Amino acid sequence: MIDVTSCPVCRSTQVKSIADHLFSYPEDCPDPPTPNTHYEKERLWIFFNYIARSKEPQRVKARLCDTCGFIFTSPRLTSEEIELKYRTVDSLQSAKIRAEKNPPMRIEKRSERIRRVVEKSLDRILKGGNILDYGVA
Numbered sequence: 001m002i003d004v005t006s007c008p009v010c011r012s013t014q015v016k017s018i019a020d021h022l023f024s025y026p027e028d029c030p031d032p033p034t035p036n037t038h039y040e041k042e043r044l045w046i047f048f049n050y051i052a053r054s055k056e057p058q059r060v061k062a063r064l065c066d067t068c069g070f071i072f073t074s075p076r077l078t079s080e081e082i083e084l085k086y087r088t089v090d091s092l093q094s095a096k097i098r099a100e101k102n103p104p105m106r107i108e109k110r111s112e113r114i115r116r117v118v119e120k121s122l123d124r125i126l127k128g129g130n131i132l133d134y135g136v137a
């Protein structure tokens with residue numbers, strides 16, 4: 001994990017902690033999680049077993065950049081840890097099984113809405129603009 005001490009957007013070091021949360025090991029989570037395990041417990045199990053590699057509570061801070069106003073978390077996962085997390089999620093097959101049990105609602109409408117947003121943004125992207133994808137799918 002990386003302790004983020006400067007703003008990922010503008011690189012300012014004028015950042016301050018505005019909140020924090022202490023994550024605890026999910027003692028009541030099956031080891032390994034089953035497809036019936038709540039996804040929150042499963043993700044915590046993955047985090048503690050594969051990334052933190054400890055059952056000690058892990059503190060995560062929300063930081064605010066005083067220069068541009070961007071809010072980000074610290075520490076954050078490295079690219080390798082993110083890859084490991086999703087590889088583990090895939091290996092457990094739980095996300096796939098959950099999606100089969102409870103398929104996403106109105107997927108055609110949602111897909112159309114996303115397509116319209118991307119098309120609207122395409123001009124700006126092609127002219128050198130930037131997109132911040134915060135990945136909530």
Ligand SMILES: [Zn+2]
Nearest residue numbers: 007010065068
């Ligand atoms: Zn900033």
